[in-house]
Amino acid sequence: MLLSIGNLTVKYGGNVALSIREPLEIQEGDRVGVIGSNGAGKTTLIKSILGLVPYQGTIRTELAPDQMAVHMQFNEYTDNMSVGHVMEAILDRDISKDKKLQELIKFFEFQDCLKKKYSKLSGGQKQRFTIIMVMMQEAPLTFYDEITSGLDFETRQKLVEKLVEWYKGKEASFLMVSHYYEELDQLADKLLILDKGQVVDYGRREELFHKYCGRAVITMDNTPGNAALMAGVEKMASPKHLIAVSCGSEEKERELTGLLLGNNVNYKRSNNDIEMLYINAKEARNEK
Amino acid sequence: MKNKRKMISKRMLLFEFRNVTRNPYVHIFGVGMPVLMMVIITRAVLGEIVDREALLSVKTTIFLGIGAMIPMATIFMGYGVAHAQELEKGIPQRMELFGIGLRVSLCNRIVSEVIFMAIAFIIYFGVGYGVVGVKLPKLSGAVLYMICILAFSVILFCLAHAIAAMLRKFSLTYCVTMILYFGMMILGGMMGISFDSMPPALQAVARLLPVTYINKDFAAIWAGESYNFMPMLQSYLLLGAVAGILLFVTVKRGSRRLH
Numbered sequence: 001m002l003l004s005i006g007n008l009t010v011k012y013g014g015n016v017a018l019s020i021r022e023p024l025e026i027q028e029g030d031r032v033g034v035i036g037s038n039g040a041g042k043t044t045l046i047k048s049i050l051g052l053v054p055y056q057g058t059i060r061t062e063l064a065p066d067q068m069a070v071h072m073q074f075n076e077y078t079d080n081m082s083v084g085h086v087m088e089a090i091l092d093r094d095i096s097k098d099k100k101l102q103e104l105i106k107f108f109e110f111q112d113c114l115k116k117k118y119s120k121l122s123g124g125q126k127q128r129f130t131i132i133m134v135m136m137q138e139a140p141l142t143f144y145d146e147i148t149s150g151l152d153f154e155t156r157q158k159l160v161e162k163l164v165e166w167y168k169g170k171e172a173s174f175l176m177v178s179h180y181y182e183e184l185d186q187l188a189d190k191l192l193i194l195d196k197g198q199v200v201d202y203g204r205r206e207e208l209f210h211k212y213c214g215r216a217v218i219t220m221d222n223t224p225g226n227a228a229l230m231a232g233v234e235k236m237a238s239p240k241h242l243i244a245v246s247c248g249s250e251e252k253e254r255e256l257t258g259l260l261l262g263n264n265v266n267y268k269r270s271n272n273d274i275e276m277l278y279i280n281a282k283e284a285r286n287e288k
Numbered sequence: 289m290k291n292k293r294k295m296i297s298k299r300m301l302l303f304e305f306r307n308v309t310r311n312p313y314v315h316i317f318g319v320g321m322p323v324l325m326m327v328i329i330t331r332a333v334l335g336e337i338v339d340r341e342a343l344l345s346v347k348t349t350i351f352l353g354i355g356a357m358i359p360m361a362t363i364f365m366g367y368g369v370a371h372a373q374e375l376e377k378g379i380p381q382r383m384e385l386f387g388i389g390l391r392v393s394l395c396n397r398i399v400s401e402v403i404f405m406a407i408a409f410i411i412y413f414g415v416g417y418g419v420v421g422v423k424l425p426k427l428s429g430a431v432l433y434m435i436c437i438l439a440f441s442v443i444l445f446c447l448a449h450a451i452a453a454m455l456r457k458f459s460l461t462y463c464v465t466m467i468l469y470f471g472m473m474i475l476g477g478m479m480g481i482s483f484d485s486m487p488p489a490l491q492a493v494a495r496l497l498p499v500t501y502i503n504k505d506f507a508a509i510w511a512g513e514s515y516n517f518m519p520m521l522q523s524y525l526l527l528g529a530v531a532g533i534l535l536f537v538t539v540k541r542g543s544r545r546l547h
Contacts, residue, residue, distance in 0.1 A: 050385065051544035065544070066387035076377035080310035081303070089303030090386045092293060133386065 002026045002141050002173055003049065008057035010044050018044040018197045020057070026141065026173060033188030033205075034177040035278050040194040042177040043073060046143045061141075069139035073146045073177075075130045077118045083129055084114035091136050104132050108162060124155035131159075135166065144176040148183060160186055181274040191274070193281050200285045209272055212280040214246040218256055219276070220267040229263055236276065237283035244276055293387060295395050300388070304400035308362075311370050317469075318362035319408045323415050325478075326354045330420045345507060348423040351416045352433065352510055353478055353503030358408050359441040360472060360499070363401050365465045368448035372461035375452060390539060398445050405441060426512030433506060439524055440498050443531045450534035453542055476503045498523045 008020040018041035026032060034042045047053040049061075050070060061068075077086050087101075088094055095101055095114065105111055108128040113121055121129060127147050134142060148156040160183050167174075167187070175192075178184055184191070191208055193200035201208055219242045220226050230243050233256070238244035247253035253269075260267045270276070308314060330347045337343040374380055383393060416422050425433070448465065455461045470479075475490065476499035477483045483494055483504045494500045501520035509515050 052381070070385050072382070072385070074378065075382055076379050077382065078307055078374065078379060081306045085303065085306065089299045090383070090388065092297060092299055137386070 002028055002030070002063060003059070003061045005049070006058045006060075008048065008055055008059065010041070010048050010053055010055045012044075016197055017041055018048065018055075018194075020045075020199050022199065022202075024192070024199065024202055026175065028140070028173060029171055030173045030190050031167070031188050032173075032175045032190045032192055033184035033274070034175060034192045034194065035179075035181070035184065035274065036194035036200075039196065041197040042194055043145055044197075045192075045194070046070065046072075046145050046175070046177065050143070063139075063141060066137070067139050068141050068143065069134045069137040070143040071127075071130050071134045071145065071147050073149060075126070077129075079117050079119045081117070082115045083118050083121065086118065087114070087129070087133060090133055101132075101136060104135060107166070108132055123151050124159065127151065127159060128162075131163075138172075140173060142172065142174040144174060144178075146177050146179065148178065148180060156180070156183075163187060181278070184274055185272065191277070193278055195282055195285065198285075200281045205272060205274070205277075208281065209277050212277055212284060213273070214248040215250070216247045216253055216269055216271045217244055217273055217276050218247060218253070218260070218267050218269050219244045219273075220260065220265055226265055229259070229265065237279045238276065239279070293392060295392055296399060297396070300392065300396040301400055304393075304396045305403060307370065307397075308366070308400045308404045311366050313369060314362040314366035314404065314408075318358055318366060318405075319411055321361065322354050322357040322408075323412055325357070326351055326412070326416060327420060329354070344421070344423055347420055348510060349504075349507040351420065351422045352506040353476070355409070355412060355433075356437065356440065356476065356499045356502040357473065357478065358412060359405055359437060359444055360469055362405050362408060363441050364444040364448045365469050367397070367401055367445060368452050368465040369458060369462045371449060372452040372455060373458045375456045376458055384544070390543075394449070398442065401445060402438070402441060405437075409437075423507075423511060425510045429510035429512050432509050436498070436502060436506070436520075436524075439528075440502070443498075443524070443528045446531035446535040447527075450531065450538045453538035454534070472497055472499050476500045478503055495519065496523055496526055498527060 003026040005020050005024040008018065009016060010018040034045065036042050044053060048055045049059055050068065051065070077083070084095060091098075091101065093101060095105065105114070108131065110125070110128050110132060113125050113129070116125075118126065118129070131147065148159055151159065164186050174187075176184065176187060189205060190203065191205050192202045193208075201211075203211075213236065217236065219238065220230075222238075222241050222243050226243055230245065233245055236244040236246050245256060247256060257267070257269070329350050333343070333346050333350070337346055371380075380390070380393065384390065451464055451468075452461045455464060473479050474481065475486075475494040475497055477486075477494070478499075483491060483500060486494060498520065501523060505515065505520070
């Protein structure tokens with residue numbers, strides 16, 4: 001076990017920003033995606049694990065502070081020199097003499113940025129700069145806090161592709177906070193769902209999906225025609241523009257898809273949709 | 289990064305030295321201003337003193353006193369505002385998350401500051417001896433001046449760090465360090481009002497500052513004359529204790545809670 005959290009409470013002033021009642025563990029090799037809306041306590045969780053905010057409760061780990069790497073939402077560096085010099089100082093090695101660092105720089109296509117100052121880098125380049133240094137730490141546990149926020153679609157996509165490629169076949173664990181479900185879809189095997197500072201659920205993605213969405217979910221546009229067609233069918237919680245139906249069994253799925261095909265309705269089937277999982281986990285908690 | 293980071297390393301020193309030298313304040317207030325003030329003030333007394341030996345003594349007193357401005361500007365003001373700027377951006381925390389703790393940062397920074405200050409003093413002494421003409425020191429006087437300036441610099445560094453860590457804002461830190469900088473200069477007798485012309489209340493405050501003794505008495509130490517170091521030492525101890533306590537409190541307050 002890399003990390004365990006028990007009975008954790010973080011308060012900002014008088015307000016409880018995060019409260020974790022049930023024990024929560026991160027095992028070696030876990031890739032945990034943390035989801036929740038703004039103010040859910042995602043960043044607070046990372047900050048409390050890193051000891052950056054005062055908290056009550058217990059956080060146990062055998063990892064030394066320098067064995068936990070972190071890419072915060074906002075990372076700033078001195079603008080008094082080129083990022084190449086900053087990188088060499090932080091990593092305590094010469095770029096020209098370190099093969100591994102050179103490979104990472106090349107992998108993240110950062111060669112042409114090394115002579116620039118940090119403020120002159122684009123948003124994507126800034127993120128890649130920190131990622132390179134975070135990865136060079138070779139930490140058993142890494143935290144990524146909304147690393148693609150503020151990036152355009154293409155840059156975001158490219159960055160995530162690089163991360164997927166980098167972690168392929170590696171044993172390292174990470175905890176990644178993101179508002180983009182498709183990123184977690186590619187990177188996370190466990191999910192921690194937070195809402196208003198409380199844990200909604202935590203577990204393996206497929207188990208959580210099965211728990212809240214069943215075997216598979218069929219979604220279609222929420223048009224008057226589709227709504228009429230689905231009038232007698234039990235629906236799941238979904239974004240307003242969609243109608244979502246849970247298929248608990250293969251038979252039900254065949255029946256439903258047959259009906260949709262027969263009426264020439266476009267639909268989407270998924271057995272791992274994180275957005276639907278998140279919405280329905282929250283819904284289930286609210287119903288409780 | 290499996291290697292244990294050294295307290296002081298070549299790369300971190302270079303990093304901090306670049307940070308020091310890219311700060312325009314230290315060049316303007318730490319090098320330009322002391323040199324300019326020393327030249328202007330020594331020129332101003334030229335016409336007032338006829339006796340050559342007395343003139344040399346006055347010029348040496350002015351020279352040594354204004355020299356104390358160098359650590360006050362480069363370290364106290366320069367580092368204070370630069371550190372506040374970094375704190376505002378969250379840079380020290382980011383560095384700590386990369387395993388570069390406060391102790392490593394502080395050690396490399398203070399060495400870099402001292403190296404820069406030494407360069408500033410070389411320029412200052414170059415102008416002092418080349419242009420103005422000041423007394424040559426006795427070995428003991430030169431060594432004591434170096435020790436006093438160095439001790440004063442370390443105290444100012446701790447004070448600057450503590451002020452920036454307490455205020456955490458560039459504008460506030462700039463304001464407070466500027467007030468203290470000019471306050472120390474005025475009370476130290478560097479701004480035209482000598483210690484002897486000050487009202488007793490101001491003299492009482494001035495006695496608490498090392499800069500007062502550097503400005504008014506160091507010419508005698510420089511020349512190897514006998515001197516009662518006790519009041520000066522007390523001022524160092526007092527300012528050192530204040531700086532030490534403030535540094536300890538701010539470091540404790542800002543430290544991470546590690547599991």
